[in-house]
Amino acid sequence: MPLRLWRKPLDSEKIKIPEGEVHVLKDRCKGCGFCIEFCPKEVLEQSEEFNIKGVHPPQVKEETVCILCSFCEAVCPDFAIFSVKKDCKGGC
Amino acid sequence: MSEDSHPFERFLRDGMMPHIWCEGCGNGIILNCFVRALKDIEIDVNKVVVVSGIGCIGRLSGYTNTDSYHTTHGRAIAFATGAKLANPELKTVVISGDGDLFAIGGNHFIHAARRNVDIQVICANNFNYGMTGGQYGPTTPLKAWTTTTPYGNIEHPFNLVHLAAASGAVYVARWTTLHVRRLTESIKKVLQKEGFSFIEVITPCPEIYGRRNKMATGIEMMNWFKTAAEIRNASDPAEAEISPEKIVVGEFIDAEKPTYDHLLREMMKQVQERIRGEK
Ligand SMILES: Cc1ncc(C[n+]2csc(CCOP(=O)(O)OP(=O)(O)O)c2C)c(N)n1
Ligand code: SF4
Ligand SMILES: [Mg+2]
Numbered sequence: 001m002p003l004r005l006w007r008k009p010l011d012s013e014k015i016k017i018p019e020g021e022v023h024v025l026k027d028r029c030k031g032c033g034f035c036i037e038f039c040p041k042e043v044l045e046q047s048e049e050f051n052i053k054g055v056h057p058p059q060v061k062e063e064t065v066c067i068l069c070s071f072c073e074a075v076c077p078d079f080a081i082f083s084v085k086k087d088c089k090g091g092c
Numbered sequence: 093m094s095e096d097s098h099p100f101e102r103f104l105r106d107g108m109m110p111h112i113w114c115e116g117c118g119n120g121i122i123l124n125c126f127v128r129a130l131k132d133i134e135i136d137v138n139k140v141v142v143v144s145g146i147g148c149i150g151r152l153s154g155y156t157n158t159d160s161y162h163t164t165h166g167r168a169i170a171f172a173t174g175a176k177l178a179n180p181e182l183k184t185v186v187i188s189g190d191g192d193l194f195a196i197g198g199n200h201f202i203h204a205a206r207r208n209v210d211i212q213v214i215c216a217n218n219f220n221y222g223m224t225g226g227q228y229g230p231t232t233p234l235k236a237w238t239t240t241t242p243y244g245n246i247e248h249p250f251n252l253v254h255l256a257a258a259s260g261a262v263y264v265a266r267w268t269t270l271h272v273r274r275l276t277e278s279i280k281k282v283l284q285k286e287g288f289s290f291i292e293v294i295t296p297c298p299e300i301y302g303r304r305n306k307m308a309t310g311i312e313m314m315n316w317f318k319t320a321a322e323i324r325n326a327s328d329p330a331e332a333e334i335s336p337e338k339i340v341v342g343e344f345i346d347a348e349k350p351t352y353d354h355l356l357r358e359m360m361k362q363v364q365e366r367i368r369g370e371k
Contacts, residue, residue: 025098030115032310038270055115074128074272077120079098079109 019086020068022060028080031055035072035081041065044072103127103137105157112151116302116310118269118295119149122216125272126187127156129279140183140283143172145192148223148297149216152187166196169204172211180353183212183283190217190231194250198230205259205288207352212282212289215252218297226300233334237304253329256290257345263289264329264345268317269296271341278343287351294339 009015022043029051036044036058043066047059058081060066066083073082104127113119130137137158144153146165153160163171168188176184186193193201193215204211220238221227228238228245231252235244256264263282267275275293282289296302296313307313317339324332325342332340 023096028110030110032116034116034121034310034314037311038314071272073099074124074276075121075270076124077113077117078111079100079104079120079124082098 018068019064019088020066020070020083021086022063022066022072022081022083024057024059025080026057027052028078029053029055029057030078030080031057032077033058034075034077038075039072040069041067100124100127100131103130103157105155108155111155113148114297114299116296116298116313117148117222118218118293118297118310118313119152119216121269121272122149122187122214122275122293122295123152123155125276126152126185126214126279129276129283130156130158132276133280133283135183135283139181140185141172141175143168143175143184143186143188145188145197146223147189147192147221148218149187149189149295150192150223166192166198167200168192169197169200169209169211169213173200173204173209176209176211176353177356180210180357184210185283186211186213188213188215189222190215190219190252191221191229194230194252194255202255202259205256205261205290208260208262208288208349210286210288210351210353212285212291214279214291214293216295217252217292218295218301219249220297220301222297222300226297226304236301238301239304249334251330251332251334252292253290253332253344256292257329260288260349261290261345262287262347262349263291263343265290265343266292266294266332266341268294268314268321268339268341270314270317270321274323274341281346286354287349294334294341 044058045061046056140158142153142156142160144150145168153162168186172184172186226239228241231249232245253266265278296310298310302313320339329344
């Protein structure tokens, strides 16, 4: 659909964008960088630390913008990252 | 951020992670999408058998927490046909490589598709024989460099989705490892479908193929998929090209046709009834 035909969804006021929390299983990471490259919200960056495999696992740069799309989880070839709904009990 | 357990852990065989695949290899993404599909449709994993042949992707059958067969080179479909006929209750999924399924195993593929054996085939197409050092194979693009085409490939590749469709497959789709959502949806669909189903997954092999073709990392190969992929659902698979500029992806065929297993069981019943009647 051409961009000019796009409309604001009718229920956009009612929908609350979920907030996600990213978990990294550091020692599983092989350092391919897919999660960092393809996160649509640029939540992740390469860390300085070395993991057991001698690569730099990703770390969260800006968690507040994570919308729980879970693309990082789906595109990770090594089951080293996943996202969950943020626990907002204490307030987000 | 905490160190805890991955939500798909129970679908992975105990103690098998990390897998053997290289950094930036797309095979892990195919495994990831496959186990997500199992989880999403809440299928009984005791009724799923994963069958693979030989090659890097062939290792996948050892990683899923399902029953599995890691068979001989090129014979995954033959084993899967046997498993399916012996136990029709099973969802029999073949996950194997472009070399395994279309070079040494090419005849098994076309005839299982022609017969409409009720198996689901997922092919990891990385354009070469990854495991044995990057030789060219039946899907290597024209002009591509591999260890055995040092001056560029002079052979024309198969168009796998066209081949599958022409051979009679009732479901045919192609995605890349960047299309994780659509790939997972396709896998969910074929897990619930009857008949010979085929999903081609274009996947990066940066270590062995990409490096020789000016894409040395997984990210470079995935960015090629990102810029070149064009989704054309329900289009003619004969036109589904793969070139440096364009990779046509989509769901090409979704049809119904009596399966071999069904027709075989029906015939056995009829023949048995006839024999009993004659006695
Ligand atoms: C009968 C036989 N012939 C040859 C081989 C050597 N061999 C092992 S893997 C392979 C090719 C695998 O290529 P593909 O199926 O594309 O898998 P990939 O490694 O690329 O994932 C070959 C030729 C073998 N194992 N058995
Ligand atoms: S050689 Fe290629 S296909 Fe095999 S594990 Fe490495 S990147 Fe993957
Ligand atoms: Mg291959």
